Amino acid sequence: MSGTAGGARAALDRAADRMVDATAVERFVIAVASTALALAFGAVVVAVSGYDAVEFMSALLYGAVGNLQNVAFTLRQSTMLVLAGVAVAVAFRAGVFNIGVQGQFVVGGFATTLTILFLAPHLPRGTVGGVLLMLFGTVAAVIAGGAYAAVPGVMKAYADANEVITTIMLNFIANGVVFYLIDGSLRPPGTSSPNTPSFPDYVGLPPFAFGSSSFSVIGLGVALLAVAVVYVVVARTGFGYDLVTSGYQESAAAYSGVDPKRMVVATMTFSGMIAGVCGALFAIMILGYYTDPATFPRFGFDAIAVSLLAANNPLGVVPAGLLFGGLDAGGQYIGFTLDVPAELIDGIVGIVVLFVATPELFRIAGRFGGLGGGRE
Amino acid sequence: MSASSSAADYARRNPLTVGGAALLVVVAAAFVVAFDVPLADLLTVGTLQRSLRAAMPIALAAVGGLYAEKSGVFNIGLEGFMIFGALTGAAGAWLASGGDSVGQADLWVGILAAVVVCTLLTVGFAVLTVTFEADQIVAGLAVWFLGLGFGPFTATVIWGGVSSPSLPNVDDVTVPLLADLPVVGELLFDTSPLLWITVLVVVVAWVVLYRTRYGYWVQAAGENPEALDTAGVDVNRVRYAAVVVSGALAGLGGAVLSVGIGSGFTGTGVTMVDGRGWIAIVAYLFGNYNPLGAFGASLLFGAMDMLQIQFQTIGVSLPGSIVGLFPYVAVLVVLTLVGYTRVPAAVGEPYDTEQ
Numbered sequence: 001m002s003g004t005a006g007g008a009r010a011a012l013d014r015a016a017d018r019m020v021d022a023t024a025v026e027r028f029v030i031a032v033a034s035t036a037l038a039l040a041f042g043a044v045v046v047a048v049s050g051y052d053a054v055e056f057m058s059a060l061l062y063g064a065v066g067n068l069q070n071v072a073f074t075l076r077q078s079t080m081l082v083l084a085g086v087a088v089a090v091a092f093r094a095g096v097f098n099i100g101v102q103g104q105f106v107v108g109g110f111a112t113t114l115t116i117l118f119l120a121p122h123l124p125r126g127t128v129g130g131v132l133l134m135l136f137g138t139v140a141a142v143i144a145g146g147a148y149a150a151v152p153g154v155m156k157a158y159a160d161a162n163e164v165i166t167t168i169m170l171n172f173i174a175n176g177v178v179f180y181l182i183d184g185s186l187r188p189p190g191t192s193s194p195n196t197p198s199f200p201d202y203v204g205l206p207p208f209a210f211g212s213s214s215f216s217v218i219g220l221g222v223a224l225l226a227v228a229v230v231y232v233v234v235a236r237t238g239f240g241y242d243l244v245t246s247g248y249q250e251s252a253a254a255y256s257g258v259d260p261k262r263m264v265v266a267t268m269t270f271s272g273m274i275a276g277v278c279g280a281l282f283a284i285m286i287l288g289y290y291t292d293p294a295t296f297p298r299f300g301f302d303a304i305a306v307s308l309l310a311a312n313n314p315l316g317v318v319p320a321g322l323l324f325g326g327l328d329a330g331g332q333y334i335g336f337t338l339d340v341p342a343e344l345i346d347g348i349v350g351i352v353v354l355f356v357a358t359p360e361l362f363r364i365a366g367r368f369g370g371l372g373g374g375r376e
Numbered sequence: 377m378s379a380s381s382s383a384a385d386y387a388r389r390n391p392l393t394v395g396g397a398a399l400l401v402v403v404a405a406a407f408v409v410a411f412d413v414p415l416a417d418l419l420t421v422g423t424l425q426r427s428l429r430a431a432m433p434i435a436l437a438a439v440g441g442l443y444a445e446k447s448g449v450f451n452i453g454l455e456g457f458m459i460f461g462a463l464t465g466a467a468g469a470w471l472a473s474g475g476d477s478v479g480q481a482d483l484w485v486g487i488l489a490a491v492v493v494c495t496l497l498t499v500g501f502a503v504l505t506v507t508f509e510a511d512q513i514v515a516g517l518a519v520w521f522l523g524l525g526f527g528p529f530t531a532t533v534i535w536g537g538v539s540s541p542s543l544p545n546v547d548d549v550t551v552p553l554l555a556d557l558p559v560v561g562e563l564l565f566d567t568s569p570l571l572w573i574t575v576l577v578v579v580v581a582w583v584v585l586y587r588t589r590y591g592y593w594v595q596a597a598g599e600n601p602e603a604l605d606t607a608g609v610d611v612n613r614v615r616y617a618a619v620v621v622s623g624a625l626a627g628l629g630g631a632v633l634s635v636g637i638g639s640g641f642t643g644t645g646v647t648m649v650d651g652r653g654w655i656a657i658v659a660y661l662f663g664n665y666n667p668l669g670a671f672g673a674s675l676l677f678g679a680m681d682m683l684q685i686q687f688q689t690i691g692v693s694l695p696g697s698i699v700g701l702f703p704y705v706a707v708l709v710v711l712t713l714v715g716y717t718r719v720p721a722a723v724g725e726p727y728d729t730e731q
Contacts, residue, residue, distance in 0.1 A: 045526075049533045097513060161711040162661075164452065164513060168654050169704040176701040184695065294645050301521065308514060341532035343643075347525025350518050357514035358504050 027311045030362050034309065034355035035323065042348040051340050063333020064326035068210060070333065076215035076286065077297075078325025082223040083278035084303030085310065085317040086230050091271040092312040093234065095247040096264055100152060100167025102300025103174035104145040104272040106293040108279025110178045111144035112137035113196055113290040116283075117186075120200050130202035138280040145276020146269045148174065153268030157261035163268075171300070175293040182290060198289045205285050219285045223321075226274055230314040233270075243267055275300065298346075302328070305349045308356045324349070421562050423679070423686055428563065429637050431671070431678030432574045433458065433629040433649075437656035438663070438670040439581045440625030446585065446665060447618035448598040448611075448722045449505055452516025454626045455653025457494050459523030461630020462649055463530055464490040466540045466641035478543050483635045487546075490631035491624050498623025502616045509726035520653075528643035538643030546570055546636050570636045574671075577625065581667040594618050598720030601727045611727045626653065651704065658707045662714055673710075680706045 039057075047053040064074050084101050091098035115137045123129040152170060155161040183194040205216030234240035245253040246263045254260055278299065283290055306324050310316030331345030355361065437454045444451035451457075469478050469486030501519060504510040528538035535541060546568055554565040564571070585591040596604040597614040605611050633648060634641045642648035655677050662676075663669025680703040684696055 045529075099517070155708070155712050159712045161708075164517075165654055165658055166708055166711055168651065169707045172651055172704045173701050173708075176697050176704075180695055180697040183697070298524075301524075304517060305521070341529045341538075343525050343528040343532065343538065345525070347522055347529055350521030350523075350525050353518035353521055354504065354510075354515060357518055358508050358510035360508040360510070361504075364508075 026359075030356065030359055031309045031311075031320070033362055034352050037355060038348045038351035041351055042344055045344065045347070046340060049340075051338065056334060056338060056340055059334045059338050060327075060330035063330035063337075066333075069212065070329060072210035072212040072215045073332075074322075074326045074329040075210075075220055076212070076325075077328040078322045079215070079220045079223045079285075080278055080282060080297070080299045081303055081306050081324050081328070082317055082321035083226055083281065084275060084299045085306035085321050086223075086227055086314050087271045087274035087278065088300075088303045088307035089310065089312045089314055089317055090230060090234070090243070090274065091267055092307055093247050094243045094263065094267040095250070096153070096156070096267050096271075097164045098149065098152075098167055098268060098271045099164050099304065100149060100170050100300070101271070101275045101278075101303055102298060103167065103171035104149045104275035105279040105282065105300050106171075106174045106178055106296065107148045108141035108145035108272075108276030109283040109287075110181075110279070110290060110293075111140040111276070112280040112283040113199075115140040116199050116203055117196060120203075125200065126202055130200070130204070133200075133203050134280075134284055137284065138277060141276040141280035141283075142273045143276070145279060146273035149268045149272020149275065150265055153265040156268075157264040178290075179292045179294065182292065186290075194292045196290045199284070203284065204288060214286045216285055219281050222277065222281060224318070226277055227314050227318055230274065234314060239266070243270075297328075302349055305353045305356075308353060421559055423682065425563060425567070426682040426685060427675055427679035428571060429568065429678070430681040431674040432568075432570055432637065433633040434652050434656050434659055434677055435574055435671045435674035436577060436629035436632065437626040437653055438659040438674055439577055439667050440622035440629075441657055442660040442663075442665055442667060442670055443581065443585070443594060443618040443625075444615075444622035445660070445723055446598045446720055447594045447615045448601060448720060448725065448727070449502075449615050449619050450512045450516065450723050451498075451501075451619060451622045451626075452513055452657065453501060453519030453653075454516075454622070454656050455649060455651070456516075456519030456521070456523035457498065457623050457626035458630035458633070458649045458653045458656075459520075459527045459647050460497060461490040461494050461627030462634035462638075462647065463527045463630070463641050463643075464493045464627065465631030465633075465635045466543060467530065467534055469543060469635050470534065470540060480544075480547055483544065483546050486635050487628065487631040490627045494627025494630070495620055495624045497627075498620050499616075501623065502619040506612050506615050506619065506726065512724055523649075524646060527641075527647055531641055531643045540634075540640035540642075543635055543640035545638060568636065570632050573628075574632075577628075578667050578671045585667065590614075590617075595720070597727075598722055601722050601725075605727070605729060611729075615727070626656075629656070655703060655707055658710055662710050664714075665720075677703050677706060 043053040043057055046056045063070055065071055084105060087101045087104070088098060116133045119133055119136055120129075123132055148170065149167075152161070152163050152166040155166050156163040179194060182196055186196045187194055188197050205218045207213065207215070208217045210217070232240075234244060242253060242256075242258045242263060243266075245256065246258060246260055246267075250260060253263070282296075282299075302324055306317055306320045309320040309323075327345055327348065331342045334340045334344075335342030437458055441451050441454050465483075465486040467486070468489030469482045472485040472489075473479060473482040497519075501515065505512050505515055531538050531540060548567055549569050551565040555561045557565065583591075585594065593604060593609055593614045594617075596607075596609075597611050597618070601611045604614070629652070630649060633652070638648065656674070659673040659677060660670040662673035663671070683702050684699040687694055687699055
């Protein structure tokens with residue numbers, strides 16, 4: 001391997017080595033300490049900016065889990081973050097930096113929308129039709145998300161194009177093209193906002209216990225099912241074995257007969273397919289129509305933090321996704337009630353990522369504090 | 377690597393880069409013919425003027441990123457540092473003016489503040505990546521997230537919304553006599569002083585990199601840190617300096633964007649920087665790690681950015697949301713064609729003296 005991808009590869013190899021070296025306990029400690037430190041930093045920023053830090057922390061907690069409605073919102077955000085997080089984790093595990101989950105998610109949700117809107121007149125109305133539409137819509141999202149991720153995969157594998165940059169460019173392009181198509185062709189005549197028509201009312205997931213119009217336990221179930229599938233694929237199949245080996249030891253994988261180029265494309269496609277499911281769920285469960293993707297939450301970016309916090313372990317993505325879902329819900333709550341800008345939470349996510357990128361900090365802190373970590 | 381090699385020599389060593397550039401020209405030509413674009417109206421002095429302006433923030437960040445990577449640290453956080461620069465430029469100017477009418481002097485205070493703040497931020501980034509051996513890619517992404525979060529956050533604290541009110545930008549300067557020269561006068565001597573600063577930065581960066589001892593240290597730190605160490609030069613110190621330069625220039629680029637040529641800070645979406653930091657990385661890759669080449673590539677991306685205005689003036693009706701994507705598409709084409717560029721051998725590897 002040469003080129004920028006080579007540099008990226010080396011960096012990732014080392015990060016992976018370090019993470020493999022780290023014991024499970026160490027990883028857990030790093031994850032918890034990173035989040036706690038980042039929150040503490042957030043509180044300091046809040047205090048310096050002239051707000052009340054104690055009020056901020058308690059409001060953050062209340063916004064996340066304070067009442068049933070807030071819990072539903074937390075779980076809704078967590079559902080998205082778990083799915084997007086698993087998509088990121090699959091790629092990172094294989095040593096591929098898929099920063100394009102956001103774009104694949106946008107394209108997936110758009111494919112769902114198109115499918116539902118165009119098939120709806122041809123299928124029976126009512127529950128059966130609704131279920132069929134949702135199934136077809138999700139399949140379309142999986143295909144679209146996978147295909148959109150395969151593009152940077154091919155570019156990386158066969159042209160050595162740095163996937164960090166290509167996937168970010170494709171995020172911009174996805175937003176622009178989807179906006180153009182909605183604004184130009186799907187917007188009902190006479191309306192001014194760039195929205196598609198709404199889905200038929202029999203398309204949607206039942207609210208069950210939470211009574212929320214934008215969260216259903218079924219959605220969370222889909223996310224957990226995806227986690228289980230990914231876990232089984234990674235831990236129990238030949239594809240998963242090759243995927244993880246190419247992530248940790250590219251040369252070893254090549255010796256055992258894995259074509260690294262095809263592996264990169266396959267990994268990206270797999271990752272994009274999961275991102276597609278996330279998009280389908282977003283369109284069906286949360287929106288019920290589609291709109292300008294520039295206004296969407298950046299689940300695909302937060303998912304990077306989720307995956308890193310989970311040391312790119314599919315199972316670890318669940319608690320990390322719940323944590324970040326809570327942070328997100330809490331952040332939006334403080335945005336409404338305390339007037340503390342909700343963007344603060346994005347900054348806190350950045351700090352978490354920064355800490356997770358630097359395990360050495362904790363090792364050194366651990367050595368000085370005599371709390372284990374004394375491995376040389 | 378000698379910088380005085382001839383063009384033919386360059387083409388021989390970089391067949392794909394040259395081939396890629398040639399292909400771009402062919403594609404552009406095909407586009408012109410297929411859509412019957414009135415070329416003469418497209419290639420005016422005005423076009424070049426706008427492209428130069430749009431190229432400034434990209435070129436500044438690209439030269440910075442090039443230094444960091446030459447020294448062995450992949451500063452993927454350029455986009456984030458540009459956001460901090462854009463914010464600080466606007467905030468500095470606003471605070472210097474006391475909030476009422478922002479004058480020219482206040483704008484320069486803002487630009488200076490952006491450079492200082494981003495220099496300090498990159499010292500922190502260098503501590504993490506050089507001394508604490510943070511994963512450079514993940515840490516760089518984190519800088520972007522920090523910018524996306526704290527940029528609009530700080531804007532809200534200062535202005536009550538994620539964007540600043542509309543601010544003036546730096547006045548153009550007209551050099552008497554020279555400005556009357558045909559074409560060149562209009563381009564270089566009746567323009568924003570920030571263009572001179574950008575050109576100066578590019579030229580100085582080239583001279584320092586290829587003609588001074590420090591430049592050779594930077595190159596050695598990225599290519600063969602052991603040798604540099606053996607020669608008695610502190611590798612990590614060279615890397616610190618290069619990384620800090622990259623942050624300072626990215627910050628300057630951001631400030632040029634917000635108060636140099638723009639009208640204040642915009643914090644909606646992915647902020648007004650809008651991918652220019654990522655494009656800057658591609659610009660120096662396309663320019664084959666040469667500051668002059670990076671400037672040329674920035675000009676190309678700047679021109680792409682300005683196509684929208686150009687198309688409007690000549691009456692080609694392509695929707696703005698699509699024309700606005702041209703720079704990103706250009707990046708994909710460029711990366712696919714020259715993605716193989718030979719990166720410095722030790723990029724991404726922390727250097728431990730004990731090893």
